[in-house]
Structures are given as structure tokens and as C-alpha cells.
Amino acid sequence: MADTTAQPSRSRDLDKLLLRPGHLVGPNFEPGPELRDDLKEYAKVLVVGAGGLGCELLKDLALSGFRNLEVIDMDRIEVSNLNRQFLFRFEDVGKPKAEVAAKRVMDRISGVNIVPHFCRIEDKELEFYNDFSIIVLGLDSIEARSYINAVACSFLEYDSDDNPREETIKPMVDGGTEGFKGHARIIMPGVTPCFECTIWLFPPQVKFPLCTLAETPRTAAHCIEYAHLIKWDEAHSGKSFDPDNPEHMQWVYSEAVKRAELFGILGVTYSLTQGVVKNIIPAIASTNAIISAACALETLKIVSACSKTLSNYLTYNGVEGLHTKVTEFVKDKDCLVCGPGILIELDTSVTLKKFIDLLEDHPKLLLSRASVTHRGKNLYMQGPPVLEEMTRSNLDMPLCDLMDKIPKDIVHVTGIAGKGDKKQSCLRKLRVVFKGIDGVTDMDTAGGA
Amino acid sequence: MIKLFKVKEKQREQAENANGKPPVKKQSAGELRLHKDISELNLPKTCNISFPNGKDDLMNFEVTIRPDEGYYLGGMFLFSFQISPIYPHEAPKVKCKTKIYHPNIDLEGNVCLNILREDWKPVLNINTIIYGLYHLFTEPNHEDPLNHDAAAVLRDNPKLFESNVRRAMAGGYVGQTFFTRCI
Numbered sequence: 267m268a269d270t271t272a273q274p275s276r277s278r279d280l281d282k283l284l285l286r287p288g289h290l291v292g293p294n295f296e297p298g299p300e301l302r303d304d305l306k307e308y309a310k311v312l313v314v315g316a317g318g319l320g321c322e323l324l325k326d327l328a329l330s331g332f333r334n335l336e337v338i339d340m341d342r343i344e345v346s347n348l349n350r351q352f353l354f355r356f357e358d359v360g361k362p363k364a365e366v367a368a369k370r371v372m373d374r375i376s377g378v379n380i381v382p383h384f385c386r387i388e389d390k391e392l393e394f395y396n397d398f399s400i401i402v403l404g405l406d407s408i409e410a411r412s413y414i415n416a417v418a419c420s421f422l423e424y425d426s427d428d429n430p431r432e433e434t435i436k437p438m439v440d441g442g443t444e445g446f447k448g449h450a451r452i453i454m455p456g457v458t459p460c461f462e463c464t465i466w467l468f469p470p471q472v473k474f475p476l477c478t479l480a481e482t483p484r485t486a487a488h489c490i491e492y493a494h495l496i497k498w499d500e501a502h503s504g505k506s507f508d509p510d511n512p513e514h515m516q517w518v519y520s521e522a523v524k525r526a527e528l529f530g531i532l533g534v535t536y537s538l539t540q541g542v543v544k545n546i547i548p549a550i551a552s553t554n555a556i557i558s559a560a561c562a563l564e565t566l567k568i569v570s571a572c573s574k575t576l577s578n579y580l581t582y583n584g585v586e587g588l589h590t591k592v593t594e595f596v597k598d599k600d601c602l603v604c605g606p607g608i609l610i611e612l613d614t615s616v617t618l619k620k621f622i623d624l625l626e627d628h629p630k631l632l633l634s635r636a637s638v639t640h641r642g643k644n645l646y647m648q649g650p651p652v653l654e655e656m657t658r659s660n661l662d663m664p665l666c667d668l669m670d671k672i673p674k675d676i677v678h679v680t681g682i683a684g685k686g687d688k689k690q691s692c693l694r695k696l697r698v699v700f701k702g703i704d705g706v707t708d709m710d711t712a713g714g715a
Numbered sequence: 716m717i718k719l720f721k722v723k724e725k726q727r728e729q730a731e732n733a734n735g736k737p738p739v740k741k742q743s744a745g746e747l748r749l750h751k752d753i754s755e756l757n758l759p760k761t762c763n764i765s766f767p768n769g770k771d772d773l774m775n776f777e778v779t780i781r782p783d784e785g786y787y788l789g790g791m792f793l794f795s796f797q798i799s800p801i802y803p804h805e806a807p808k809v810k811c812k813t814k815i816y817h818p819n820i821d822l823e824g825n826v827c828l829n830i831l832r833e834d835w836k837p838v839l840n841i842n843t844i845i846y847g848l849y850h851l852f853t854e855p856n857h858e859d860p861l862n863h864d865a866a867a868v869l870r871d872n873p874k875l876f877e878s879n880v881r882r883a884m885a886g887g888y889v890g891q892t893f894f895t896r897c898i
């Protein structure tokens with residue numbers, strides 16, 4: 267092979283994207299072998315979830331030129347995963363998904379390094395997440411998405427003009443599938459809407475009235491929910507139901523079958539039981555493949571700028587024919603998680619009481635009767651009386667001390683905003699900066715919820 | 716963004732372990748919204764809220780209801796609230812911790828209240844739920860039964876229902892079921 271600087275790699279199609287200039291490219295795109303090499307060396311990608319989407323994502327990213335991948339997942343492989351989570355074999359049942367997935371992809375694709383993390387996402391320190399260039403989500407729960415989103419947004423900093431500082435943006439690419447439907451989206455905190463800005467996009471979970479379950483079940487799902495929500499408590503006083511425990515699931519299944527027989531209802535199966543209890547819609551392998559491909563491509567585009575990115579939310583529907591659409595959602599400028607918050611500069615001597623008074627006169631806030639919370643600590647609560655009493659002694663302490671002398675940080679306040687007729691209760695994010703504390707450096711994190 | 720990642724990655728290699736920041740607990744969006752709900756609570760005198768885990772855990776709390784009218788006058792009923800990190804996208808989980816003879820609350824403490832399940836909406840709040848619970852005591856209804864027997868008695872023989880409620884609250888048997896005193 268000729269010894270040229272732009273030696274073709276094993277990924278011919280990738281070379282076409284990374285080595286050649288183009289018209290529809292992203293900002294600061296610099297095609298060439300250096301880009302290809304930098305992608306291998308410096309881009310560090312975290313894949314959250316090693317299930318149906320996660321398996322696809324790891325394979326797709328590894329084949330898209332990324333060499334430094336890590337994957338986090340707390341689940342072990344179950345027999346029912348094997349039809350679509352194609353990195354797993356029958357003999358892997360019971361092993362951690364993250365570990366097996368990492369090994370299988372590394373076995374097949376030389377040069378790629380995948381570090382598995384077999385744990386809950388909450389088990390990792392925040393700094394763990396800050397190490398990655400980009401975070402790709404292959405999850406099936408709103409809670410987990412919301413958590414990762416809050417973590418990624420917590421690295422975001424704004425300058426004094428409320429513009430996001432580019433070096434603090436932690437991009438995310440989020441995929442999700444339900445049966446024949448799916449979505450792929452990019453989240454650039456501070457630039458595009460974060461998960462919390464658009465949480466309403468997720469339809470609320472269907473919840474049956476308890477009395478219907480208890481008295482007039484009509485469907486297999488009613489029987490399952492009866493066993494899960496009512497019968498379980500009756501039979502196991504105090505022991506809480508664990509959806510990840512197969513014995514618990516089996517118990518619910520057999521009770522649901524009895525219930526269904528009693529009412530002459532058909533259709534209770536073990537997999538339906540799992541689906542109803544865990545609120546899972548059967549996964550379709552092809553949907554995962556399509557959504558993962560879109561996510562991997564967006565990841566490549568964000569990192570390399572080889573093309574403009576999706577802006578910013580793609581929906582896919584394969585129920586009848588194929589329908590796909592991109593919607594540009596907008597940020598909620600007052601978002602508690604990704605928004606800049608209102609900048610407030612204070613002297614270190616300002617007491618909590620004084621701070622609360624200041625909020626009332628602040629032109630952007632006009633917030634009266636403020637309750638204040640910082641990093642999960644309730645510094646002052648206007649009500650109810652029991653909490654007011656517990657927090658009252660903080661009022662005379664300097665806010666700076668109550669905030670552990672952190673030079674700048676986020677504080678959330680609730681209270682009544684506005685004057686006259688336009689009063690309304692509200693919850694606001696504030697960026698509090700203390701004047702004259704040493705250690706205010708560019709690297710201090712002040713973003714997030 | 717690869718240029719940026721390259722710079723950051725190089726900085727990181729140099730500054731390995733240079734940061735000694737304490738681990739930070741993430742406050743979920745649900746916690747923040749709950750903070751607002753709680754600070755704005757406006758409860759009737761018959762309802763009382765308490766926080767068994769102290770002032771910094773608002774996600775688990777208890778509400779005591781002492782009805783001042785109706786069948787349950789004089790009783791005291793404890794409810795536990797568990798709030799999800801994605802509140803208000805998801806409704807609070809509420810259980811009645813006091814064993815009660817009630818058509819809409821079963822003996823395990825499950826509560827049949829529409830806004831806790833099928834009719835929950837993110838615009839509702841903790842105050843609405845507490846009022847909804849209070850309403851169950853002033854207007855128990857036999858049309859949404861969770862305790863089948865109690866509902867049938869309320870429907871067919873309100874006088875007997877009343878005396879059953881009295882007997883349960885005073886501590887005693889209604890049918891085969893023993894209730895502890897809650898007056």
C-alpha cells in the first residue's frame with residue numbers, strides 16, 4: 267500500500283466523511299487524517315445502558331471510528347434479552363450486560379477499547395461523567411434519563427452575559443424505542459433543550475384506578491396490576507416488591523393467572539407480566555438498530571463536525587409504513603436544570619435573612635416570601651410551620667457559611683414573584699457569586715440543578 | 716468539538732487527580748418542584764405534615780388527618796408520601812399507615828383516589844392530594860370500592876356502616892378484622 271498521509275483506513279465510508287471537505291459540514295470542520303486520528307485518540311464516549319439500544323450503540327460507535335468507549339449498566343443478562351441484544355449468548359445468562367457487551371465488541375473489532383461499569387448510574391461520582399467528551403443514552407426509563415441529564419447539565423457554566431461557555435458543554439445523544447416507535451435527539455446543554463425542558467414529550471404512564479383492579483378487572487393487565495399492587499402487599503406484609511427479582515415476578519405472574527381465571531380473562535403471560543409491571547413495551551430489534559444508527563451518526567457529527575447535526579429531535583414510527591420527522595424544540599429559558607439562572611453577586615457577610623430581603627427588591631426577581639434550598643439542603647422554608655421552625659435559626663447566619671464557603675454555586679428559591687395583580691408563585695434558579703473569596707477559577711463548576 | 720475534547724483530554728492527563736472537590740449530591744428536578752409545593756402548603760387545621768427524616772428529606776413525609784365531621788370524626792389517620800425524582804411527571808405514592816375501615820382504602824393501606832393514579836396531572840400538587848384525602852373522610856363513597864365489604868355496608872345500611880366505623884376506630888373487630896384504636 268502506498269505510504270501517503272491519508273492512507274485509507276479499514277473504514278472506507280468513514281474516510282469519505284472525515285477526509286474530504288464538504289458544503290454541509292459543521293462549524294470548524296477540518297477534514298484530514300489528523301481528524302481521523304484525533305477521533306480515535308481523544309474522543310471518549312460513554313454509553314449509558316447495555317440493553318437493546320446499548321448493544322447496537324456500542325457496535326455502531328466502535329465501527330464509526332471511536333476507540334475509547336465505556337459502558338455503564340446495572341443489569342444482568344436474561345434469557346428474554348437474547349432475541350435482540352445480539353451481543354449476548356445463551357451461556358451469558360446471569361452475567362453483567364456491560365461486561366459481556368464490552369468483551370464481545372472488543373473481540374470483533376480490533377483496536378477498540380471498551381471499559382464496562384457494572385453498577386447503577388447513581389453509584390458513580392459526578393466527576394466520572396465529566397471525563398467523557400460525549401454521553402450517549404440507550405435507556406428505557408425517564409428517571410435514568412432525567413438523572414444523567416441533570417449530571418451533564420451540572421457541568422455547564424454561563425458567562426456574565428448568560429451565554430453558555432462552550433468548554434463546559436457536555437453533549438448528550440439520547441435514543442429511545444418503544445415497539446415500532448423511537449426517537450433520537452441531541453442535547454447540547456445551554457444550546458438545545460435539555461431533557462427536563464421537554465419532559466412533557468414523554469406520555470404519562472397509564473395507571474388504572476385501584477378500585478377497577480380490585481373490583482371490576484376487564485383485561486389481562488388489570489389482573490397483573492392487581493397481583494402487583496394489591497395482592498403483593500396482602501401476602502408479604504412489609505416486604506417491598508422488587509421488579510428485578512425473578513421470584514417476585516413469578517409470584518405476581520401466578521397470582522395474576524389465578525385472578526384472570528376467576529374473572530374469565532385471557533392473555534396473562536409471564537412476558538406480559540414483566541411488561542406491565544416494568545411498564546415496558548415489547549422491544550423490536552429493527553427499531554433499536556435504526557435509532558442506534560441515528561444516534562451513532564449524530565455522535566460522530568457532534569465530535570467531528572463532518573456534517574451539521576440534527577436539530578434537534580427525530581421521531582421514527584414504523585407501525586404503518588415508515589414515518590420519520592425532525593422537530594426543532596426550543597429551550598425553556600427558565601429551565602431549572604439547563605438555564606443560566608439569575609446572577610446575584612453578594613458579599614460574604616450577607617446573612618440568609620438579608621439575602622431573602624434582597625430577592626424582594628431584585629429587579630429581575632421581585633420575589634417575596636422566599637424559601638431557599640442549596641444542594642439538597644433546605645436553608646430556609648417559609649412553610650409549613652414545622653419546617654419554618656427547623657430552619658429559622660439559619661436566618662442570622664451568613665449565606666456564604668451556609669453554602670460551605672463555595673465561591674459560586676447554584677441556589678434555588680421559591681416564593682411569590684411580581685407586584686400587584688401579577689403576583690404568582692414561582693421557583694427560580696440563582697447563580698450566587700461571593701465577592702472576594704479566593705479560589706474563583708475558570709474551572710469552578712457553577713451550572714446545573 | 717474534537718479540538719475542544721483534545722485540549723480537555725490533554726489538560727486532564729496533566730492534572731490527573733488535581734481536583735479534590737467533595738462529592739456532590741444531585742438535586743433532582745422533582746426535588747426542586749417538591750420544595751415549591753411544600754413551602755406553599757396551605758393545609759386545613761385538620762391536616763398536619765411531618766418529616767421523619769428531618770428538614771432535608773422532603774421526598775418522604777407523613778400527613779396526619781383528624782376529620783372534624785362525618786363518620787370519621789375524632790379519628791386520627793396517618794398517611795405516608797413517597798415522591799419520585801421525576802415528580803410531578805409521576806404522581807406521589809401514598810399509603811394509609813393506620814388500619815382503617817373505609818370503602819376506598821383497603822386493609823393494606825392502598826388508597827383509591829383518582830388523582831393519585833388515572834387522573835394525576837403535573838399541574839396538581841401536594842396540597843391537592845391532601846385535600847383529596849381529606850375528602851375521602853368526609854365523603855366516603857361506595858362506588859369506588861377497595862374494601863368491598865365496607866362499601867357494601869355503606870351502600871345498603873349507612874347506620875350499620877357508622878357503627879362499624881365507630882367500632883373500628885375505638886379498637887375492635889369488624890367481622891373477622893381487628894382494627895387498632897385510632898381515636
Ligand SMILES: [Zn+2]
Pocket residue numbers: 459460461462463464598601602603604605
Ligand atoms: Zn432544560
